[in-house]
C-alpha cells in the first residue's frame with residue numbers, strides 16, 4: 001500500500017480494509033467505514049521490543065506469583081460530591097481507575113464533571129483538561145456552578161488545575177508533572193496525537209489517546225474521567241475497544257424537554273451495573289434528586305387510564321405512572337404509539353388482552369405514555385400497562401394507592417419478577433396501600449408488616465379483577 005493509498009476504518013470496531021464496504025466485514029455495522037489516509041503513519045508508536053532470550057543465558061526471573069501472596073491495598077474511594085454519582089460508580093471513584101462518561105450533546109457532561117471536580121478538589125488534587133472549550137469558558141461555568149459570590153466556600157480553590165489543550169503530548173506532560181489524584185479529560189474525541197495523521201475523533205486517534213492516557217494514569221495512580229461523545233444512534237462514538245479499555249462506562253441521558261437527567265453504569269469493574277442516578281438541571285448546575293419516584297408520579301391523583309408500577313433500575317425501585325388512551329379508530333389499521341415503553345411490548349400486551357379477555361382492542365387506537373420521560377425496559381411493567389389500557393377502555397379509575405407489578409406471559413399468565421420485596425418497601429414508603437403481584441411471591445408477612453394489602457394473581461384476568469374491583473371482560 002503506497003503512502004497516499006486510502007484505506008477505510010470502521011468507526012465502530014476499528015477494523016481496516018482497502019476496499020469500501022457499506023457494511024463492516026468485521027462487526028457487521030452499517031455505514032461505519034470512513035476513509036483514512038496514510039496508513040503507514042497511523043500505526044501505534046514503535047516501542048523497543050524485548051530482547052530475545054540468548055541460548056545458554058540464565059532463565060528470566062519469574063513474574064507471576066501465587067494469588068495468596070499478592071499484596072492487597074484497601075480500596076479507598078474518592079467522594080465526588082454527588083452521592084448519586086458515587087453510587088453509580090459503586091461507592092465512589094476508585095484511584096487509578098478509568099471512567100468513560102458518554103452522553104448526547106448539551107446534556108450536561110461538562111457540568112457534571114466540573115461540579116465533581118469542584119468537590120473532589122476539596123480533598124485531593126484535580127486536573128481538568130478542557131479540549132473543547134477555552135479556559136475562560138470553563139472558568140465562567142465554574143463560577144456559575146459554584147456558591148454565590150461572597151458565600152462560604154466561594155473562594156478560589158487551590159486543588160483544581162485547569163488546562164485548555166488538545167495536544168495529547170502536552171496533556172501527558174502536564175499529567176506527569178502534576179501527578180494529580182484525579183484528571184478529567186473533556187473530551188477524548190477532541191484530543192489528538194500529532195504523531196498520527198488521522199483527524200481528531202477518528203478511531204485510531206481515540207484508541208491511541210485513550211491507551212496512552214491509561215498507561216500513564218495506571219502508573220501514577222491517577223483516576224481518569226473521560227468524556228465521550230455519542231453518535232447519532234446514541235452509541236458511544238469511537239471504537240468499541242475504548243469501552244473494553246476503561247474500567248467503567250457511564251451514560252448520561254435525559255429528555256431534552258425535561259430538566260431531569262439519568263446517569264447509568266453500563267459497565268463497571270468496581271460495582272454493579274444498571275444502577276441509576278437521578279439529577280435535575282438547574283440554573284446553578286446539576287442537583288441531585290433524592291426521591292425520584294415523586295418525579296415519575298403524575299401527582300394529579302387517580303384518573304381513568306392511569307396505573308402505577310414499580311420499576312427497578314439496578315437496586316433502586318422507582319414508582320412510575322403509566323397512562324393509556326384507548327379510543328375508537330378512524331383509520332383502516334388502528335394507531336398504536338408508546339412513549340417510554342417498546343412498541344412491540346405494547347403490541348404483545350394488547351394481543352394478550354384481546355385473546356384472553358376477549359376485548360376487541362384491534363378496533364381501537366391505543367396510546368401509551370410513561371410519566372416523566374423515563375424509559376421502562378423491564379417486563380415487570382407489563383401488568384401495569386395492561387391495567388392502564390383496560391382502565392382506559394372501560395373508562396375506569398383504579399382505586400387510589402394501587403401499584404401493579406408482574407410480567408405478562410403470552411398465555412395470559414402473570415410471571416414472577418425480581419426484587420419484589422424492595423418494590424413493596426418503596427411502595428409502602430410512598431403511601432401506597434394495595435399491591436397486585438404474581439402468585440407465589442411468599443411475601444404476605446412482609447406486606448402485612450408494611451401495611452400493604454397484597455393481591456396475588458396467577459392470570460391476567462384475575463389480576464385485573466383484583467386491581468380494578470370489577471370484571472373488565474364482563475359486558
Ligand SMILES: Nc1ncnc2c1ncn2[C@@H]1O[C@H](COP(=O)(O)OP(=O)(O)OP(=O)(O)O)[C@@H](O)[C@H]1O
Nearest residue numbers: 103104105106107108109110111112281282283284
Ligand atoms: N447560563 C446558563 N444558565 C442555565 N443553564 C445553563 C447555562 N449554560 C448552560 N446551561 C445548561 O447546561 C447545559 C449544557 O451543559 P454542558 O455544557 O455541561 O453539556 P455537555 O454535555 O458538556 O455538552 P457538549 O457535548 O456540547 O460538551 C445546557 O443544555 C443548559 O441546560
Ligand SMILES: [Mg+2]
Nearest residue numbers: 109110132186
Ligand atoms: Mg461539554
